[in-house]
Amino acid sequence: MTTPVGTLSIVITADGAAAESLLATLESVAAARLPSTEIICVVAASDPHAAIASRMPDDVHVRVVTTDADATRSHSRRRGLRATSGAYIAFLVAGDLLSDPTALARARASVTPSPDGPAADVVVFDRPARNEKTSASARRSPRAVRRSPDAILGTFASDVDGPHVRSRLLLRSSILRDIDRRLGDIDAFEDTVVMLLAAAAGASFVLAPSAAAAFERRGESAAGAAHPDAVRNATRAVSAAVAIEPVVSESARHSPNPEPLLLGYEGIRERAIGDALEGAAGLPEPQGAKALDDLRMIVSEADIVAAAARSARVLAFVASRTAPVPLGSRPVRSVLLTTNIVTTGGVSGVLLTQARFLIDAGHRVTVVAHRAGSDESALPPGAAFEQITGATKAERMRKWMEVCRRHEIDLVIDHRVLYSRDWHEYALVSTGAGIPTIGWIHNFAARPTYNGNDLHTLLAAYLPVLARLIVLSPLDVAFWKLRGIDRTSYLPNPPSPLLLSSAGSGRPRLAPAGRRLELVWWGRLEEHTKKVTALVDVASSLKRSGVDFRLRIVGPDWTDMSASTLRDLVSKRSLDGMVEITGPLHGQELLDAVDSSDLFVNTSIIEGYPLTLSEAQARGLPVAMYDLPWLALLEANDGVLTVPQGDADALAAAIADLASDPNAYEAASRASIAAAQRAVSHDFATLYAQLVRGALPESFSPAPTREDAERLLRLLLFFAENATFVPARVPSRRGGRRATGRANGRGTSWAARLESRLTPLGHDLVTVFPWARPAARRVKNALLRR
Secondary structure: OOOOOOOEEEEEEOOOOOHHHHHHHHHHHHHOOOOOEEEEEEEEOOOHHHHHHHHOOOOOOEEEEEEOOOOOHHHHHHHHHHOOOOOEEEEEEOOEEEOOOOHHHHHHHOOOOEOOEOOOOEEEEEOOOOOOOOOHHHHHOOOOEEEOHHHHHHHHHHOOOOOOOOEEEEEEHHHHHHHHHHHOOOOOOOHHHHHHHHHHOOOOEEEOOOHHHOEEEOOHHHHOOOOHHHHHHHHHHHHHHHHOHHHHHHHHHOOOOOHHHHHHHHHHHHHHHHHHHHHHHOOOOOHHHHHHHHHHOOOOHHHHHHHHOOOHHHHHHHHHOOOOOOOOOOOOOEEEEEEOOOOOOHHHHHHHHHHHHHHHOOOEEEEEEOOOOOOHHHOOOOOEEEEOOOOOHHHHHHHHHHHHHHOOOOEEEEOOOOOOOOHHHHHHHHHHOOOOEEEEOOOOOOHHHHHOOOHHHHHHHHHHHOOEEEEOOHHHHHHHHHOOOOOEEEOOOOOOHHHHHHOOOOOOOOOOOOOOEEEEEEOOEOOOOOOHHHHHHHHHHHHHOOOOEEEEEEOOEEOOEOHHHHHHHHHHOOOEOOEEEEEOOOHHHHHHHHHOOOEEEEOOOOOOOOHHHHHHHHOOOOEEEEOOOOOHHHOOOOOEEEEOOOOHHHHHHHHHHHHHOHHHHHHHHHHHHHHHHHHOOOOHHHHHHHHHHOOOOHHHOOOOOHHHHHHHHHHHHHHHHOOOOOOOEEEOOOOOEEEOOOEOOOOOEHHHHHHHHHHHHHHHHHHHOHHHHHHHHHHHHHHHOO
8 A cells, every 4th residue: 555645735715705615615624634743724814714723523634824814815815825744735725625535635645766767756636527527446556657848748738728728736835835836926836837846847747637627616606607706716817817928938948848838828818718707798787797897808809819718608709799990090100911811813903902002102111911821922012911820829819019110000901801700819819909991792682691601790790890880882881881880981903904904095996897706704703693604504505596606714723623624615615616615814815815816704603893894895895794783893884794694595695685786796895895994083193092091981881771671681582592502600519610511400491590690791781771671571481491
């Protein structure tokens, strides 16, 4: 039988608990009948708890150590530590119960030397994970499991709910006294801090047998994490984690392998902040807001958002208490433009054009990408470039704030709003730091409806933190205002380089009489929104009508379509020689293809601002397309012919009719040139200057009308019925991500889930326009019939 090593000291801190809780803990420890054990109870000098010791049995000696009435748990523990004489020390809190009377004795035995190694410095009493129950056989198991310091540090770093993080400890007193000395005046003597510093010092660890059943807790935990005392303690733990950073840094400097220590410290810090936020989010107002304000006095907004992002409920709590920073509240000298990646696409084109205008206006501009692979050569002269990197969310958030500080950012313009799931986290960080954020949406508001995802829910929750939302059309403004986003304006899209170089140089085209009709389309070969296979449908209809034509489809492969797939489709339809898939063309090659064409064909189902339409019109080409009625560029644009969505025969007929009527064709060509000139005539320099000052004219933010609501309801119904469901992604058992199928775990159909996501949109519309209720009901019924 193993012989216990030395005297055991048990230090119990009252922590303002009720007398009954302290008495229950004392009785629980006394019932264990541990030999060579001293019990030290730390209470406030004026606290009546001190009299509790006299109620203990005569053979149980309890020594009372007094401290100040406002002493923290950390201070009380250190007072108790300095009064001990044991070789090993365990810290308890009033309310802890030793539910297994033999656990401490067996834990103390586990630190003795054994064939597996020398005496351990630390014994970890694991608390059970949430909803975990320990079997009777596990509780009877006498075996202790040894762990290296790096393994313990790895637990902090990798397991958000790791089993070794929330624990009671039995520690060698010499280790504790050294930590006490190293902390100096830092009030941070908490379990996790002590465990971290012990591991940093190279202490050896064992996990105590049956430790998961060793302790129960009354009082604080019973009240739940939202109990005010629990939240205050959690906030103190954050202060402790922040305070020990210099001590951790010093240890890391002297360590041959500092990474586990630094990652472990980051884990402790983020977890402590997350615990405090969880508690604050559960408090009633105004206590919740006060707790969040207290936390904001301790750590940065980047730390708060990174920790809050672990929970949608907590992140929403932080967002609801983050007021937008008004535009014009500070001079704007330095602007940050952010996107996922800088490429040759439409979003990047808008961003880079904005960068040029802002630089010309005297602003410093920093372009920030969130993914690797950007084409930095595309940046205008004078623009700085940064890449957000970091293995963890906290690291990326801090990198973001570092970029904002280093470049002295006064305003953020975020182009990722419709294309990422974390844009709002960065907006919260910037807003919390006093930097306003403008969100830029590059597609029609019904895009999430068409995608069949839950993005509208996220947008409705977090768009209110923006200083201003910029969209592409008055109808988009109406949609977002009906959703409660009042700070919404529309602005015309800036011209592309091709449009700028072509506007004013295009000449009216002559009708293609007596020769083959040349049609062209260019863009990326995307099926989801651009419906490039519909171009082949139009070509088939033209062939059936006997039209002599050639259609060139120009563009690079995309994720859901390739040139080879399109060529196969062309061959199956017997359209070889009539439809040519060229692949991507650039520069003069593209211009030659455009200038040798008679008409641009567009079959997109949804777009925000298809630049190719204006670019084609600038070269004098009329446009034939499926209707996209929200597009601002279609207003008073007689160079564009539109037909109902998906009607290939109607589009082919419109093309044939225009090509066969020289007067109509040449009038459309002249109208195209005029429309392209209007597209480049906007004073973008003035518009952007007004935007960053918060002085855009009210004409760019019209109020919704009854006609707007009618059009939006029709469009929502159309996109709901044509939705391409994008499965939600859920965490896998291993903590990664996996896609669900067409139904979730409860067997709910995708249409029913989409209906549930559309319902809030319909409610917003009928609240403002009650007469729209029958049309809204049609949307819901159409979905449920799917």
